[in-house]
Amino acid sequence: MKLKTNVKNCKGCGICVEFCPKKVLELDEVGKIKVAREADCIKCGQCELRCPDYAIFVMRDKK
Amino acid sequence: MEELLVKYFRPKLPHIWCPGCGNGIVTASVVKAIDKLQLDQDKTAIVSGIGCSSRASGYLNFDTLHTAHGRAIPFATGIKLVKPDHNVIVLTGDGDATAIGGNHFIHAARRNINLTVVVFNNSIYGMTGGQYSPLTPHRGMATTAPFGNVDRPFDLCELAKGAGATFVARATTYHANLLADLIAKAIEHKGFALVEAITACPVSFGRQNKMGTPANMIKWQRDNAVMVEAMAKMKPEQLEGKFPIGVLHQAEGTEYVTEYQKVIKRAMGSGE
Numbered sequence: 001m002k003l004k005t006n007v008k009n010c011k012g013c014g015i016c017v018e019f020c021p022k023k024v025l026e027l028d029e030v031g032k033i034k035v036a037r038e039a040d041c042i043k044c045g046q047c048e049l050r051c052p053d054y055a056i057f058v059m060r061d062k063k
Numbered sequence: 064m065e066e067l068l069v070k071y072f073r074p075k076l077p078h079i080w081c082p083g084c085g086n087g088i089v090t091a092s093v094v095k096a097i098d099k100l101q102l103d104q105d106k107t108a109i110v111s112g113i114g115c116s117s118r119a120s121g122y123l124n125f126d127t128l129h130t131a132h133g134r135a136i137p138f139a140t141g142i143k144l145v146k147p148d149h150n151v152i153v154l155t156g157d158g159d160a161t162a163i164g165g166n167h168f169i170h171a172a173r174r175n176i177n178l179t180v181v182v183f184n185n186s187i188y189g190m191t192g193g194q195y196s197p198l199t200p201h202r203g204m205a206t207t208a209p210f211g212n213v214d215r216p217f218d219l220c221e222l223a224k225g226a227g228a229t230f231v232a233r234a235t236t237y238h239a240n241l242l243a244d245l246i247a248k249a250i251e252h253k254g255f256a257l258v259e260a261i262t263a264c265p266v267s268f269g270r271q272n273k274m275g276t277p278a279n280m281i282k283w284q285r286d287n288a289v290m291v292e293a294m295a296k297m298k299p300e301q302l303e304g305k306f307p308i309g310v311l312h313q314a315e316g317t318e319y320v321t322e323y324q325k326v327i328k329r330a331m332g333s334g335e
């Protein structure tokens with residue numbers, strides 16, 4: 001698992017969707033965060049850095 | 064961020080801010096700065112005034128004070144005088160810090176008291192319905208300026224510098240990591256330190272000024288903020304509408320609490 005979301009805290013602002021360079025993220029039918037193409041995620045951290053609601057996290061690599 | 068939430072936030076999320084509001088990004092940068100410096104949570108006070116941005120203190124697990132509109136700096140001054148070894152961080156809005164609290168702001172800068180003041184500048188009174196503030200751009204739209212703002216805004220960083228602040232910096236929520244670094248530098252600085260955080264209020268300022276989605280407002284920050292070092296090398300025509308970010312001013316100066324302790328010693332007859 002590369003990403004973890006906290007849907008309860010997501011307000012559907014779309015910032016993460018817009019800034020994801022790999023188009024991994026979408027908003028679902030009720031406007032909440034949905035990881036649509038996790039395989040494409042390059043773990044760049046843009047979504048986590050920019051989410052104003054602390055609702056998406058990039059999982060750390062296990063050493 | 065997940066570990067930072069556990070360590071530094073009270074279990075009160077989600078916060079009250081609107082979808083896409085930049086306040087959450089600024090607050091995260093404050094916490095990242097605190098974590099970077101490994102500040103003692105029991106020796107760190109966070110003080111705010113009134114406004115959307117000033118709600119930040121309530122989410123943070125430190126000694127926090129949510130005070131009256133415009134009065135965060137006076138409360139912070141009191142804490143710093145009584146507990147000089149504590150880190151005192153003020154989180155305030157553009158209205159809170161420069162309108163009703165404008166005098167407190169300039170005089171705290173003049174005194175060079177060792178506080179860290181983070182101004183969440185969204186160019187508007189967000190909480191009360193989008194009235195213009197002293198930082199609303201000339202001709203910007205606000206509910207109290209339906210034909211565009213007649214006033215000219217303060218340049219907050221120049222104001223702080225002119226008033227005597229010894230550390231002055233600016234960043235935006237697009238530059239969230241830079242913002243955290245600057246806040247950390249401001250906390251480390253001994254003297255009055257201002258960090259102006261340019262942040263989006265999509266629901267009021269953004270809507271009234273047709274700035275588009277929250278993501279578009281962050282892109283506006285990306286496209287118009289220029290590192291101060293790079294700015295020096297740019298031609299005047301390239302600078303149209305741009306504003307500098309980074310450390311804008313740093314100086315040494317006698318600090319208020321240190322001076323106050325000296326006067327207490329003198330008054331007690333124990334010399335310098």
Ligand SMILES: Cc1ncc(C[n+]2csc(CCOP(=O)(O)OP(=O)(O)O)c2C)c(N)n1
Pocket residue numbers: 113114115116117132155156157158159160163183185187188189190191196
């Ligand atoms: C003494 C007093 N006057 C006016 C108000 C109403 N008031 C509450 S917040 C606010 C302005 C907030 O603007 P700003 O500081 O920019 O914060 P923002 O909501 O934009 O984050 C005003 C005028 C008040 N609460 N107390």
Ligand code: SF4
Pocket residue numbers: 003019020021022023024025040041042043044045046047048058
């Ligand atoms: S880590 Fe980067 S690539 Fe992965 S979802 Fe977030 S923004 Fe997209």
Ligand code: SF4
Pocket residue numbers: 009010011012013014015016017032033050051052053054055056083
């Ligand atoms: S940035 Fe955060 S709040 Fe906004 S849509 Fe993405 S996960 Fe939700």
Ligand code: SF4
Pocket residue numbers: 079080081083084085086115116185189190263264265266267268
């Ligand atoms: S009104 Fe503006 S500043 Fe206040 S929470 Fe909403 S978006 Fe943020």
Ligand SMILES: [Mg+2]
Pocket residue numbers: 114156157158183184185186187188189196
């Ligand atoms: Mg404001």
